[in-house]
Structures are given as C-alpha cells and as structure tokens.
Amino acid sequence: MKIVFTTRLPEKAFDGLALHTLVLPETDCFTADELMSHLSDADILVPTYDYNITEPMLQSALRLQLIANFGAGFNNIPIEWCRQHGVVVTNTPIPVIEPTAEQCFALMHAVAHRVGELDSRLRMPDYGGIRFGVMHNLGRSLFGMTLGIIGMGRIGQALARRAVAAGMKIVYHNRHRLSSEIEKRYDAHYVSFDELLRISDFVSLNLPYSPEVHHLIDSAELQIMKPTAFLVNTARGAHVNEQALAHALRNNEIAGAAMDVFENEPHISADLLQCRNAVFSPHIGTGTIEGRIATCDNIVENIMAYLNGDFSRLNRVV
Amino acid sequence: MKIVFTTRLPEKAFDGLALHTLVLPETDCFTADELMSHLSDADILVPTYDYNITEPMLQSALRLQLIANFGAGFNNIPIEWCRQHGVVVTNTPIPVIEPTAEQCFALMHAVAHRVGELDSRLRMPDYGGIRFGVMHNLGRSLFGMTLGIIGMGRIGQALARRAVAAGMKIVYHNRHRLSSEIEKRYDAHYVSFDELLRISDFVSLNLPYSPEVHHLIDSAELQIMKPTAFLVNTARGAHVNEQALAHALRNNEIAGAAMDVFENEPHISADLLQCRNAVFSPHIGTGTIEGRIATCDNIVENIMAYLNGDFSRLNRVV
Numbered sequence: 001m002k003i004v005f006t007t008r009l010p011e012k013a014f015d016g017l018a019l020h021t022l023v024l025p026e027t028d029c030f031t032a033d034e035l036m037s038h039l040s041d042a043d044i045l046v047p048t049y050d051y052n053i054t055e056p057m058l059q060s061a062l063r064l065q066l067i068a069n070f071g072a073g074f075n076n077i078p079i080e081w082c083r084q085h086g087v088v089v090t091n092t093p094i095p096v097i098e099p100t101a102e103q104c105f106a107l108m109h110a111v112a113h114r115v116g117e118l119d120s121r122l123r124m125p126d127y128g129g130i131r132f133g134v135m136h137n138l139g140r141s142l143f144g145m146t147l148g149i150i151g152m153g154r155i156g157q158a159l160a161r162r163a164v165a166a167g168m169k170i171v172y173h174n175r176h177r178l179s180s181e182i183e184k185r186y187d188a189h190y191v192s193f194d195e196l197l198r199i200s201d202f203v204s205l206n207l208p209y210s211p212e213v214h215h216l217i218d219s220a221e222l223q224i225m226k227p228t229a230f231l232v233n234t235a236r237g238a239h240v241n242e243q244a245l246a247h248a249l250r251n252n253e254i255a256g257a258a259m260d261v262f263e264n265e266p267h268i269s270a271d272l273l274q275c276r277n278a279v280f281s282p283h284i285g286t287g288t289i290e291g292r293i294a295t296c297d298n299i300v301e302n303i304m305a306y307l308n309g310d311f312s313r314l315n316r317v318v
Numbered sequence: 319m320k321i322v323f324t325t326r327l328p329e330k331a332f333d334g335l336a337l338h339t340l341v342l343p344e345t346d347c348f349t350a351d352e353l354m355s356h357l358s359d360a361d362i363l364v365p366t367y368d369y370n371i372t373e374p375m376l377q378s379a380l381r382l383q384l385i386a387n388f389g390a391g392f393n394n395i396p397i398e399w400c401r402q403h404g405v406v407v408t409n410t411p412i413p414v415i416e417p418t419a420e421q422c423f424a425l426m427h428a429v430a431h432r433v434g435e436l437d438s439r440l441r442m443p444d445y446g447g448i449r450f451g452v453m454h455n456l457g458r459s460l461f462g463m464t465l466g467i468i469g470m471g472r473i474g475q476a477l478a479r480r481a482v483a484a485g486m487k488i489v490y491h492n493r494h495r496l497s498s499e500i501e502k503r504y505d506a507h508y509v510s511f512d513e514l515l516r517i518s519d520f521v522s523l524n525l526p527y528s529p530e531v532h533h534l535i536d537s538a539e540l541q542i543m544k545p546t547a548f549l550v551n552t553a554r555g556a557h558v559n560e561q562a563l564a565h566a567l568r569n570n571e572i573a574g575a576a577m578d579v580f581e582n583e584p585h586i587s588a589d590l591l592q593c594r595n596a597v598f599s600p601h602i603g604t605g606t607i608e609g610r611i612a613t614c615d616n617i618v619e620n621i622m623a624y625l626n627g628d629f630s631r632l633n634r635v636v
Contacts, residue, residue: 106433107433116438133325136605138606139605273440287454289456
C-alpha cells in the first residue's frame with residue numbers, strides 16, 4: 001500500500017506500518033501540486049486537521065480507499081465527495097480529548113488569573129510597573145462560578161470533570177440533551193443557548209464546526225453575556241466573529257477572552273492581539289507531545305483495522 | 319476598640335466593625351514609624367501577610383490584645399514574642415485555600431502548555447516567529463503524569479482534588495502521614511522526600527515556611543528531579559534557592575518552573591526572569607477579588623469572635 005502524508009510527522013511513530021510505502025514531506029507540508037502528484041497512485045491519505053483537502057486534489061486519486069485524518073475535526077475533508085466516491089474517512093477522536101480539555105482549562109485559568117499579562121510584564125524593565133501587594137494584580141476565582149459549556153461531547157465532558165473538581169457549577173447547551181446519568185455525574189444543567197450566555201461566568205465553546213454555527217458568537221451574543229464573564233474558544237475559530245470580539249474586549253463589554261483558535265489561521269487580527277484582557281495560543285489545543293504520540297498511534301490503529309477489514313474498530317466518520 | 323491596619327484594604331469590607339475605630343493608611347501601607355505611632359494605644363492590629371511585624375514595633379503597644387493577620391501564613395509575626403506577652407494571633411486559613419490551589423493549578427498548566435511564552439510571542443511583530451502547525455509549539459500533558467505534593471495540608475489537598483480530575487497520579491510528602499481515608503480520597507501515596515523528587519513529573523510546594531525548610535529545594539534536590547519534570551512554588555519564596563533554580567533552568571536540568579513566590583520579594587533575580595522555560599506571577603496565590611473579600615470577612619469574624627469571647631470560633635495560631 002502507498003500511504004501519503006500531507007505533513008511531516010515523526011516517522012518512527014509509524015513503525016507499525018513498515019510493510020507499506022510511506023510518503024512524507026521532508027519538512028512541514030507538501031504543496032497542493034506535490035500532494036496531487038503523490039496521490040495519483042496512493043491507496044491511503046493521512047492529512048492533518050489543518051491541511052485543507054479539496055475535491056480537485058482528489059479527482060485524479062483513482063486508487064484512494066481511505067483518508068485517515070489526524071485530528072478529531074474533519075472539516076478539512078470534502079466529506080460529501082468521499083461518501084459519493086466510496087472513500088472511507090476516519091478521525092482520531094479519543095487522543096485529542098484530554099489535551100484539548102487541558103488547554104481549555106489552562107486558558108480559563110490564565111485569563112482569570114492574568115497569567116500571560118503578569119508573566120510578560122514581570123519580564124520587562126522595572127517589572128512592567130508591577131508592584132507586589134495584597135490589593136494589586138488581583139484576578140478572578142473560578143471556584144463558585146458558573147461554567148457554560150456549548151457542545152457537551154467528549155471534550156466538553158472532560159472539561160466539566162475538571163471544572164467540578166475546581167468548585168464550578170456546570171450548565172450546558174447541546175444539540176441533544178444528555179442522559180440524566182451523565183448530567184448527574186457533573187451536576188450539569190441543560191439550558192437554552194441564550195440562557196447559557198446570560199448566566200455563565202465562563203462560556204466555553206467545545207462544539208465542532210459546521211456552517212450552521214458560523215459566527216455562533218457575534219455582537220448580539222457578546223452583549224447577552226455578563227460584563228464580568230469570560231469567553232473561551234478551543235474549538236474552531238469561525239465559531240466567533242473575531243472583529244466583534246475585539247470590539248467587546250476593547251470596550252470591556254465582557255471581562256476577557258481566551259482563544260486557541262482564530263477565524264483566519266494562521267492570521268490573528270491585530271485588533272484582537274492588542275487586547276490585554278485576553279490570552280492567546282496558536283491552535284495547540286491538542287498539541288502536547290504525549291497527545292501527538294497518542295494520535296499517531298490512533299492513525300496506525302485505524303489504518304490497520306481498515307486493512308484487516310475490522311471495521312468495528314475504525315473511528316469511521318464516512 | 320482601636321483597630322489598626324498595616325495596609326490599605328477596602329473599608330466597606332469592614333462594615334461589621336463599624337462600632338470601633340478603624341485606622342487604615344490612605345494608600346498602600348504605613349511606614350514602620352507611622353505604624354508604631356498608631357500602635358501605642360491600639361487594641362487590635364490587622365497586618366497583611368506581606369507586612370513584616372517586628373518585636374520592636376510591638377514593644378510600646380501596651381494595649382495590644384489581638385493580631386488578626388490577613389493570610390494563612392504568619393511568618394510575618396513574631397509568634398514567640400506574642401506568646402510571651404499574651405497577645406492572641408489569628409489567621410485566615412480557609413479563604414486562601416481555593417484561590418491558592420487555583421493559582422498553583424493555573425501555573426502548572428501554564429508552564430506545561432507554554433501559555434505565557436506563546437501568548438507573549440504571538441503579540442510580537444511576525445507573531446514572534448511562531449508558526450501554526452501540527453508539530454509546532456508542543457506542550458506537555460498533565461494527564462497521566464505524577465504530581466508530587468510537598469505539604470499535603472488544606473491547600474495541597476485542594477490541589478490534589480483538581481489534579482485527580484485532570485487524570486494525574488498523586489504522591490505526597492508531609493510531616494505527618496495522612497489518614498488512610500484522606501489518602502484514598504485522592505488515591506495519594508505517601509513517599510519520602512527524595513522519592514517524591516525522583517518520581518514526580520510535577521513537584522509542587524504547598525508547605526508553610528519555617529527556618530527548617532529554608533532552601534528545601536537547592537542544587538542537590540534539583541538534580542534528583544527528572545530532567546523532564548516541572549517545579550511549582552506557590553508557597554513561600556525561601557523554600558527554593560533562586561540562583562540554583564535559575565542555573566537548573568538555564569541548563570535544562572529540569573523542564574521548567576512556575577513561580578508565584580520569590581526569595582527576596584518584591585525583587586526577582588534577573589537570571590531567573592530570563593528563563594523562557596518558566597512562568598512567573600507576583601505572589602497572587604491568594605489574590606482573586608473573591609478571595610480577598612472572603613479574607614476580609616474572615617478577619618471580621620475573627621475579631622468579633624475574639625471580642626465576644628467566643629474562642630471556639632477563632633482561627634487562633636497563638
């Protein structure tokens with residue numbers, strides 16, 4: 001089998017596929033042209049979640065049977081085209097859960113306790129004007145606060161587990177209400193989208209992207225939020241109108257924001273970057289060393305299960 | 319009663335003491351001379367944890383009955399002198415627990431997920447050279463890692479509660495081994511100090527300061543730690559030899575450090591501040607708005623309980 005990777009990944013993570021021909025870029029990523037030339041006789045494609053696979057790229061990939069995506073999201077794949085052409089698509093939903101919930105929780109703490117701001121000021125001359133003192137540099141507690149989780153899937157629940165231990169109350173909104181057993185586990189209350197925005201001290205986006213939820217958080221939604229509330233996005237950038245968010249932060253219409261994802265990655269709007277009541281990370285939600293190794297392992301498992309015809313063990317999305 | 323405060327605190331937090339005479343500085347703190355002049359006929363002194371009260375300051379405070387300290391630590395108070403002179407000392411151990419455990423957890427996440435570093439680089443021209451990408455900017459997971467807690471008191475246990483929910487394994491070292499009931503609650507294993515340093519992926523200091531634990535973490539201890547491990551200090555600065563830590567960080571003898579407290583506050587050694595594998599905050603462990611309000615409330619409770627002779631409700635340390 002010829003297995004083509006869009007992106008440079010550690011080759012030794014794929015030792016389990018040593019019987020096959022692996023084609024990886026020397027550095028970073030293949031260009032679209034390079035990828036298409038490799039795909040002409042490829043059996044399996046391994047794209048990373050940040051590499052956009054288009055229909056034209058796949059049109060001459062006549063032998064392609066499987067796209068084993070690196071990541072839980074698969075909005076980088078033309079799903080409908082794959083369905084029509086009998087190409088199986090798999091993802092890696094499990095290994096991303098804990099690292100993403102961790103990054104979400106890291107950013108929640110960071111924006112409330114002003115971690116980025118204070119660390120960068122302490123490194124400046126004269127400690128950036130910071131004075132130590134009982135009433136200086138105060139942050140905000142998570143303990144006792146209400147966390148509103150939009151998208152209560154596996155990552156949302158991994159976040160809820162942490163938040164309960166941190167003394168937070170959980171409300172959530174989801175396409176489908178969860179079973180009472182799961183709700184009880186986190187003492188989580190199902191509320192409408194507007195109610196969640198209205199009562200939460202922290203609003204966290206943990207839902208997958210689809211065109212229906214484009215700009216789910218826009219000016220109107222930011223105005224429903226409490227002026228003391230924080231927005232956290234570790235899902236997909238297009239969930240939030242970045243200009244509207246920058247405007248709300250600049251005018252203190254909300255207390256702060258913590259963003260791992262952006263509308264036009266790798267671009268971040270300059271307006272947003274100037275907001276000191278926010279903290280930013282470069283889409284590293286799933287990006288721990290341990291998480292990356294586990295994801296590579298999951299891709300190997302998906303490919304082996306596919307090749308062995310063991311479809312029950314596939315993380316299949318198409 | 320005349321109640322003297324060392325430090326400017328929000329006056330309305332002390333409405334419960336309105337029948338008494340409250341003396342607070344106009345801004346920040348009294349000088350030592352100012353404080354001594356106010357103490358000459360004071361009944362109660364309210365120092366903040368960062369204000370060093372010396373024996374000479376107290377020698378002419380002939381009416382002083384109670385020192386109601388703001389904070390859990392009381393190494394700013396000459397305890398032996400108070401004992402000898404029949405001055406009662408109270409602290410505020412409860413309201414500091416959750417904010418300090420939060421700051422500790424915030425910094426643990428921040429150093430492992432590189433929150434401070436990445437946020438500050440993204441705000442620089444050309445995003446400080448940051449490239450988005452699957453194998454870029456990787457952090458380290460907390461999930462599955464071993465957290466060694468030195469000092470398993472109330473703050474240590476509040477940290478353990480969070481860490482268990484984050485998927486961490488807990489080992490601890492303490493003057494006294496905890497009951498098996500408490501150990502079971504966190505699945506926490508009691509180990510020797512050296513063993514803790516040897517096996518932990520994160521080492522967190524959560525013990526009070528006393529001269530016996532001065533430089534508890536020095537060069538020798540840093541060399542016992544794994545080169546992949548992180549040190550977190552949200553207790554007291556003098557627990558750690560700051561020069562030895564800077565040396566270890568510079569030479570990657572440990573993976574990183576997260577420090578809320580420093581040996582010579584408000585000074586932080588320039589060597590340490592240059593380490594990019596570390597994150598710093600200006601002693602804000604207890605410093606959330608909600609935590610400060612709860613601490614003021616606790617001081618009012620301590621003073622009222624003392625005045626009412628209800629000693630069972632005092633947080634008495636002497």
